[in-house]
Amino acid sequence: MNTINKKNSTHSQRNAVSEGRNTAIEVSNLQFSYTKESPPIIDIKAWQVSQGEHVFLSGPSGSGKSTLLNLLCGTLTPTQGDIALLAQPFSALSNRQRDKFRARNIGVVFQQFNLIPYLSVAQNINAAVYFASTNVSKTASDAKLRHLLDKLQLPSHVLHAKADALSIGQQQRVAIARALINDPQLLIVDEPTSALDTDARDSFMSLLKDVAGESTMIFVSHDKAMESYFDRHCSMSELSPSTNHLKTRGDEAPKAQERA
């Protein structure tokens, strides 16, 4: 944390931190590469996101967006540098603590493969409750689930349907319900609209903004037209200029390794 506090101000900081709000995400000197030999895919000097802020993160394919999200989720560990989430030294936590932290505080909506296909909608959502191991009673959690389904305009009978029996739109809404069931303070959404047409995209975004409420949201897309839905726009070329500069010179990390 000391390292974070001592860090220099950057252009990101100037744009990101709103006065009077606590910091939800604080990244300093973050570097990540898949192997020791390969050049870093992510190299962020400093980046902050305030609590409740809805940030739009854009960048072309291969710019490291998903890698950054994986680092924020804790499914990848930084090669160097620190990530603090909700005032917790997230990257310094043990794997187990990070998994627990993620389950309780971070909701994730994937681009695709959001749901486990062979589980019912209720089982998919309850799995998130189970892994969070919160002390919420079954009744309270069921009530929360029904409330979310209502808000997401999903009929209650879908609860018992298998995930792969739903339409893409329904699957996405169920994924949002699962991401929000534990009232996460941080919501990470990875290109969920890439398969949708404009009308469906607008309707999805309105819904997402509505249910996300006060949660801090990082929304990733390469579609810059979505920027208008968010408080702030960050591009990967601004956040991690050195790595994106390399890519423009054709020195991109192997696709299989990068996964971004």
Place this chain on the structure above:
Amino acid sequence: MLSTIAIESLKRRKTTAILTLLSITISISLLLCVDIIRTQVKTSFTRTVSGVDLIVGAPSGQLNLLLSSVFNIGTPTKGIEYKSIAALQSNKQVSWLIPLSLGDTHRGFRVVGTTNSFFDHFKYGDMQSLEMAAGSTFTQPLSTVIGADIAKSLGYKVGDKIIISHGLGSVSFNNHDDHPFTISGIVKKTGTPVDKAVYVTLQGLEEAHTGPKHSPTSMLGRKSADKANEHEHEHEHEHDEHTKEHAVYNSEAFTPESVSVVMLGLKHRVTALQLQYQINQSKKEPLMAILPGMALAELWQIMGNVESLLLGLSGLIVICALIGLATMLLATMRERYQEIAVLRTIGAGPFTLLLLIQIEAMLLTIVSAALSLGLVAGLMSALKPWLSSTYGLFLSSPLFGQSSVIIILLILGCTYLVSLFPAVAAYRRGLHAGLNANS
């Protein structure tokens, strides 16, 4: 929750899961069958005879003597002359004596010539005496007492007449047609070879072979008769009919020329070894005395190797099936990468993923084991009559014992070890799984 995920995951991979389940079920069933047959053979053999201290016959091998006299298996040995029997009978250490004359059959069932002392002294299982389900012991020279299985399978009842055949084949051309025996009693089921034997009087058997012979009172029945008198008053009511029959016909009064085997009960069991030595060293007639317990031990020693081989082979088959299970889980791992990524991002740790795969493997094995127990129990009850009629193996309950429990636990242990391969693969994948796991 983890078990729900595991069950649903297996349901999704129904075909491969069912095939794996089948292969494990069959292999566990095979192992359980081998184990049950092994333990049941042991139980069945040891409960066949109890309370008999020595078995005396012509010198052959102790196994041959044991098998032919007690289990009605194999060829009976050459006979023992009457004088030797009389000598044994007069021995102070001998409490009772059962003469057995073997070598004839009735419709494939062994015929045993004996006296009523057989029904008085022969014991099986946990020192249980033979009891009559119907009728009584021998009432006249041409009386016969049949085992419960014969009565059931051939539909005989007390009063029916049967013809015995010379020799041991199930089909014989040498029938003793002129000496039909009348069934005087049916022995209550014992679960031993007694159920499959036809007991006739020594006198009737010898008459069937050589024609009628009148003999004076022999030494054979003396001890038993004396003993019966001692207890006459105690059992006056319960054995009223029984003693009455004895009064009419004393089967022990007949003097046979020779018998195949003699079973001895001693006054003090500790003298068995001493008497065995005396008999084996006897210069009058070469005889062989065996201790049933020691002969059985020798039998187990021979069977031990075959047992181990069969168990070992069945164990290997189970391991093959379990490797098949691990292969199935490993093969599905690639299609589960996305699922693993989803589970990781909603908070499941890599260790939870490892556990999930192991739960799937364990579930399959537990269901297989349960199915196997049911299958084997069903199979054994269906094969029970065939096993007892063809191999003389009488299944007793409980079918599954301590060894079955050990086998199931060992299989579960092996499942745990074998499933570590796919589980570790899931764990390692889980370490690096994240969003966009489709690449």
